[in-house]
Amino acid sequence: MEPSEQPPRPNPHPLGLRLDAQLAQIAEQLRDLAMAKDRLQGLLEAVQAISRETDLPAVLHRIVTTAMGLVDARYGALGVLDESGQFLERFIAAGLSEAERAALADVDFPRGRGVLGHLIRNPEPLRVDDIPSHRASAGFPPGHPHMRTLLGVAISVRGTIYGDLYLSERRDGLPFDRDDEDIVVTLAGAAGIAIENVRLYEQIRESAEHFQRLLLPALPDLHPFTSAAVYRPAPTPGHLGGDWYDALWLPDNACAAVIGDVVGHDLHAAAAMASTRNMLRALLFDRLTPPSAVLAQLDRTVHAITDNPVTTACLARIEPAGEAWTLHWSSAGHLPPLLITPDGRPQYLHADPGLPLGVDPDQPRPDHTRPLGANTTVIFFTDGLVEHPDHPIDTSLQALAQIAADHAQAPLDDLVHTLADHHPSDGHDDLAVLALRTPAHR
Numbered sequence: 386m387e388p389s390e391q392p393p394r395p396n397p398h399p400l401g402l403r404l405d406a407q408l409a410q411i412a413e414q415l416r417d418l419a420m421a422k423d424r425l426q427g428l429l430e431a432v433q434a435i436s437r438e439t440d441l442p443a444v445l446h447r448i449v450t451t452a453m454g455l456v457d458a459r460y461g462a463l464g465v466l467d468e469s470g471q472f473l474e475r476f477i478a479a480g481l482s483e484a485e486r487a488a489l490a491d492v493d494f495p496r497g498r499g500v501l502g503h504l505i506r507n508p509e510p511l512r513v514d515d516i517p518s519h520r521a522s523a524g525f526p527p528g529h530p531h532m533r534t535l536l537g538v539a540i541s542v543r544g545t546i547y548g549d550l551y552l553s554e555r556r557d558g559l560p561f562d563r564d565d566e567d568i569v570v571t572l573a574g575a576a577g578i579a580i581e582n583v584r585l586y587e588q589i590r591e592s593a594e595h596f597q598r599l600l601l602p603a604l605p606d607l608h609p610f611t612s613a614a615v616y617r618p619a620p621t622p623g624h625l626g627g628d629w630y631d632a633l634w635l636p637d638n639a640c641a642a643v644i645g646d647v648v649g650h651d652l653h654a655a656a657a658m659a660s661t662r663n664m665l666r667a668l669l670f671d672r673l674t675p676p677s678a679v680l681a682q683l684d685r686t687v688h689a690i691t692d693n694p695v696t697t698a699c700l701a702r703i704e705p706a707g708e709a710w711t712l713h714w715s716s717a718g719h720l721p722p723l724l725i726t727p728d729g730r731p732q733y734l735h736a737d738p739g740l741p742l743g744v745d746p747d748q749p750r751p752d753h754t755r756p757l758g759a760n761t762t763v764i765f766f767t768d769g770l771v772e773h774p775d776h777p778i779d780t781s782l783q784a785l786a787q788i789a790a791d792h793a794q795a796p797l798d799d800l801v802h803t804l805a806d807h808h809p810s811d812g813h814d815d816l817a818v819l820a821l822r823t824p825a826h827r
Contacts, residue, residue: 441583442477448540448550448576449479455572456565458552460532463540464501465548471505473548485530492526500535504549508539510570514560516553536561538573542581550576604632607640609824610703613797615805619769619815627696628767629658630819631666637673638705644765644819645698645719657693661742665700676700676715677750680739684717684746696742699765703757703821710757710823715750717742720771723786724755725762729793731786762797762822764789769816770808784809797822 445463453461458480465475476495495501503521504511513519513535525532532553540547550573555561604612614630627647635641643665647658664686668679680700687693699722701714714722714734718741721733737751757763771781785808792803801818808816 441580441587444579444583445475445477446479448572448579449477452550452552452569452572453480455568456536456552456561457556458536458561459554459556460530460552462551463548464495464505464551466505466546470546473501473505475548481530489526489529492529501537501549501551504537504539504551505546508541508546508549510539510566511535511537512561512566513537534560536565536569538566538569540573540576540580542577542584547577547580605634607632607634607821610640611797611822611824612642612820613801614817614819615801616817617769617805617815619813627658627694628769628815628817629662630765630817631662632819632821633666633669635669635673635702639673640703640821641669641701642703642763642765642819642821643698643700644767644817645696645717646767646769646817647696648694657691657696660691661687661693661696661698665698675752676702676713677739677752680715680717680742681746681750684742684750687742688746693743695744698742701763701765703763703823706756709759710761712755712757712763713752714755715739715752717750718744720766720768720782723764723766723789724757725764725789725793727758727760729790731790731793733782733786757823759823759825762793762800762820764801764804765819766804767815767817769810769814770804770818771810772814773809773811775811776809781809 445465449461449463452458460478460480462476462478464473465477466472467474473495481489500511500513500516500519500521503519515533516522516535517533534554536552538550540550550569552561552565552569555565604614612632614632616628616630628645629647630642630644632640632642643662645658645661647661661683665679665683668682668686672679672682680698687696696717697719698717699714699719700717701712701722704711704713712734714736716736716738718738721735721738724732724734726732734753734755736753739750740748766785771778771785773781785804788804788807788809789800792800795803797820801820804818805816810816
């Protein structure tokens with residue numbers, strides 16, 4: 386080997402040794418800074434992920450798994466305190482294998498004794514290097530995985546302790562350190578805000594849904610027909626939809642049914658829905674004319690005295706016809722009714738849909754008729770039941786017809802709830818379903 390190719394010799398000079406030590410220290414500090422940056426970035430992403438959740442069970446589980454990821458813990462859990470603040474009423478655990486879960490299948494979740502209870506009584510961050518040796522330890526139930534280390538942090542919501550976040554067993558085998566504690570404490574603060582936001586979200590959603598339901602009628606007794614209806618709000622907080630339905634018995638011994646959808650998802654749409662429905666009720670009693678004439682008059686009235694947005698609707702009358710019935714209907718830009726024959730065959734009543742209300746009140750409106758035998762079901766629905774951005778509308782209509790056919794013999798209330806539960810839409814919009822069934826005998 387040439388002299389120039391010899392490896393450099395260690396510098397024996399004291400100044401060189403100090404320089405080497407300083408360089409090694411700087412390199413270690415740079416690694417620590419890089420690790421801290423990664424952790425802060427992970428914390429930021431974690432807070433954003435938690436904040437996006439709008440369902441309480443989902444946000445609680447996300448808090449646990451996020452904390453586990455930040456400190457590389459194998460196990461994690463979140464215990465929610467009861468109203469007394471002394472015991473756990475819920476326990477969300479993560480990290481258990483299927484075998485570990487099976488071993489604990491007959492074991493009730495912790496109620497807040499032992500080391501877990503210590504954190505409840507003393508809501509300060511808790512780090513334990515050896516759980517069995519802790520003075521508050523009460524041992525593990527049979528089948529519980531071995532856990533040696535613990536990091537516990539309280540989660541507060543508006544100044545009240547909501548629950549405790551527990552982490553156990555770092556994957557590198559080391560006990561939890563102060564850095565772990567600091568980052569989990571920070572996460573717990575964001576978790577409290579996320580939980581409060583979800584609570585407010587649920588309150589707004591419940592209030593909007595309650596208000597919407599107050600605007601919709603309770604179906605009257607339509608004997609000899611059987612009737613059922615269901616309304617489902619959209620999942621968006623504060624969403625006030627324009628979907629509506631109504632059914633009533635008319636003075637000329639006919640049953641009227643209508644379903645509609647006002648464009649918009651706000652208070653204005655909800656108010657327009659209520660005013661349109663009430664005007665239609667008055668017109669139905671006043672004008673015993675074909676549905677097309679009633680819709681035409683409604684369109685002219687809405688156009689003349691309101692600023693209501695565009696509305697689709699389908700209005701029908703079921704009238705006696707000898708030993709059977711006749712369905713008369715007219716559509717204002719609405720989806721066709723779905724008819725289920727007594728033998729369970731589905732059929733859409735495709736016909737000229739006409740223009741929606743609020744477009745051109747001077748345009749003529751079509752009328753359609755169809756004889757109905759005994760035990761025939763007619764289903765009216767809004768587009769929230771079938772609209773899906775990834776599927777053509779015809780595909781969704783076919784899927785809905787199949788669901789209806791599969792449950793055609795069910796009681797009518799069960800049928801409409803099945804359609805609302807298993808609809809082929811993407812669930813982004815509110816939906817309404819109204820169904821009528823003719824009696825077995827005239």
